Amino acid sequence: MKYNILAINPGSTSTKLALYENDKEIFCNTLEHSAEEIEKYDKIQDQFEMRKNLVISSLLEKGYDIKSLSAVVGRGGMVPKVKSGAYKVNETMVDRLKFNPVIEHASNLGALIAYEIANEVNISAYIYDSVRVDELNDVARISGMPEISRTSTSHALNSRAMAMKVAKMNGKKYSDMNFVVAHLGGGISVSVHEKGRMVDILADDEGPFSPERAGRVPCKELIDLCYSGEFDKKTMNKKLRGNGGLKAYLNTVDVREVDEMIERNDEKAKLILEAMAYQVAKGIGDLSTVVEGKVDAIVLTGGIAYSKRITALIKKRVEFIAPVEIMPGENEMESLAMGILRVLKGEEEASEYSE
Known part of the structure; x- marks a missing residue:
């Protein structure tokens, strides 16, 4: 079975996107945003249309038709207290990220852009291992x-992905x-x-x-x-x-x-x-x-x-x-795509977000 997964990872001054066919990277692109461009917007949320349009334009330049996508995954943003793994992006999550995020953060746009693109072709949008993964005892x-109270904000995406790789190596x-x-x-x-x-x-x-x-x-x-x-x-x-x-x-x-x-x-x-x-x-x-x-x-x-x-x-x-294992690199795009590939293959189950 062939799965085409688009991964979107907004950062403070860039938006990364990558297309995977199963576990193979087809292309990866980093869209840089100048300080002058970013300063035009009062809030990070106001950057949504600009960043979404750049993602769509980048796909068109590569000659890629979004109708071929199986799923879209965005970097998980500042939604409160989610567990690790995949969540389907739904209206509840979208409303929270738009109007009441825990913190104004560029990663909040990942789910929003993924949801918009996915809706255009009637497929599911996901987040995976949000920066707010909270499984604290x-x-x-x-x-x-x-x-x-102590809460959890961390580099959960890459940290879990590299731990999984080390487990597999063993x-x-x-x-x-x-x-x-x-x-x-x-x-x-x-x-x-x-x-x-x-x-x-x-x-x-x-x-x-x-x-x-x-x-x-x-x-x-x-x-x-x-x-x-x-x-x-x-x-x-x-x-x-x-x-x-x-x-x-x-x-x-x-x-x-x-x-x-x-x-x-x-x-x-x-x-x-x-x-x-x-x-x-x-x-x-x-x-x-x-x-x-x-x-x-x-x-x-x-x-x-x-x-x-x-x-x-x-x-x-x-x-x-x-033993110490050194696994250099951010690996975020691969981690996002491979997480959703496991969901599509039935190896993991996506959670439903609720307040």
């Missing part, structure tokens, strides 16, 4: 402050193994997967710092900084997300540039990169306790996992816990 939700099922996965990208998240469920995470604001995010910082000093009168709320938010991490210390978000600095004997760059690896290793150690140390494999993935320097620094601190 009840004990993991307790923060220490009753006014704040001749086992994802649901039969325990993993700790560190996704190393512009933001870093660490997750623990117990027998097929992501039962706890360290989100990008409560774990390691990353190229552009500050990660977990001392709370008392953060509060003092917020009330110092020196910075407004917008600036403080940017210090945490956008201008934190490597950017704050070394004025770059590119780990390759940091590697080059280190090759030139830049001791500060060496220290900062080691600190980032050190914090990732601490996060892996933290989450290993969730499954009482019974970890079958540790997976390092994301774009930064291409750096042999940083993966070696992490590996030497954590390989006593479990």
Whole structure:
């Protein structure tokens, strides 16, 4: 049986689309959006028509007829508390993403664009492994402050896909193994997967710092900084997300540039990169306790996992816990398409979204 799957992944300054015939990539395209274009829109939701039209135009340029599609999948956006796997996009999800998303985020447009295209040819639209996948154990939700509950926002899509690959490499099922996965990208998240469920995470604001995010910082000093009168709320938010991490210390978000600095004997760059690896290793150690140390494999993935320097620094601190598998790259388009291929083949079942 031949299945044609269109995957759509909106990011802050680009929209990626890829077409798969079963597990074979037919084409992949990244549609860049200039800062000038993005600044025309007050809200991310207002970008919907522009991005949808660009996706359609890109398909037409490739000479592809959407009537040949079997399904469309969009990157899962900020819908509250969904479990892992596939969800059919329905009117309830569309209304939530349009009018009351948990957070304004480019990924919210993935489901909306997929739904619009799918409706034109009377097929189903899906999301898969939304960034809001939340399968936390009840004990993991307790923060220490009753006014704040811990929730789950992570790189669930790539983290689960790479864990599944490692399970397959070992001749086992994802649901039969325990993993700790560190996704190393512009933001870093660490997750623990117990027998097929992501039962706890360290989100990008409560774990390691990353190229552009500050990660977990001392709370008392953060509060003092917020009330110092020196910075407004917008600036403080940017210090945490956008201008934190490597950017704050070394004025770059590119780990390759940091590697080059280190090759030139830049001791500060060496220290900062080691600190980032050190914090990732601490996060892996933290989450290993969730499954009482019974970890079958540790997976390092994301774009930064291409750096042999940083993966070696992490590996030497954590390989006593479990074997370390390095699976570099974001792999998002493949992960979206392969998730829906499993649904179409009857290997997984798609959930129905409800409030």
